């Protein structure tokens with residue numbers, strides 16, 4: 001009784017999107033933020049990888065050197081950080097606070113190490129896994145995206161197999177979405193977040 005009351009009164013929870021590189025996380029979250037720009041905000045991570053054509057510093061990532069990133073980690077500026085495919089990635093405390101200061105639901109796009117580490121914090125997000133229909137389709141999508149060298153692609157495919165296994169661990173995720181048809185996957189994502197979307201709408205109507 002008490003638990004359900006606390007749950008009903010709780011504010012909107014952050015959202016974690018995770019899953020293999022190429023599964024469609026950025027495509028889905030960009031669609032979501034576009035449709036609900038007064039509800040969701042993106043947690044801009046730091047990374048040591050190079051920007052891809054079309055990516056913007058401060059919007060897609062904060063692009064930094066290893067030295068700068070490590071100094072920030074040592075300074076306690078990060079909630080979590082991980083090494084992925086030869087580069088460092090991390091969520092700074094400021095990235096999440098910037099979104100929450102605007103009263104938006106914070107969406108994090110992080111790998112499985114990030115998921116594990118966030119579970120040890122008090123962020124209490126909804127964990128959503130985005131999965132490809134198959135490893136073959138994932139490879140085709142990653143190749144068609146034309147952002148990776150052959151070496152980087154192979155590293156991502158290797159990591160993808162591990163990420164796909166992790167998603168099967170009981171309790172790893174609250175929701176698993178297979179991104180076959182984009183429209184179906186987006187519908188499932190919206191459905192999973194309906195309760196949180198309604199909470200934000202209620203709060204903004206009452207203020």
Ligand SMILES: Nc1nc2c(ncn2[C@@H]2O[C@H](COP(=O)(O)OP(=O)(O)O)[C@@H](O)[C@H]2O)c(=O)[nH]1
Pocket residue numbers: 018019020021022026045046049080081082084089090091109110111112113114115
């Ligand atoms: N742990 C962690 N992982 C991150 C962070 N930002 C991005 N990632 C993950 O790093 C991986 C690589 O991201 P990226 O280089 O943008 O490649 P993409 O996933 O192929 O578009 C993905 O699994 C992301 O979810 C972060 O701040 N922390």
Ligand SMILES: Nc1ncnc2c1ncn2[C@@H]1O[C@H](COP(=O)(O)OP(=O)(O)O)[C@@H](O)[C@H]1O
Pocket residue numbers: 019020021022023024025026027028141142144145179180181182183185
């Ligand atoms: N349902 C889908 N069907 C076909 N292609 C897709 C689908 N979802 C995403 N894509 C494409 O697959 C590639 C990988 O998607 P992306 O959003 O970059 O993945 P992630 O952020 O998980 O690495 C992109 O080129 C994207 O346009």
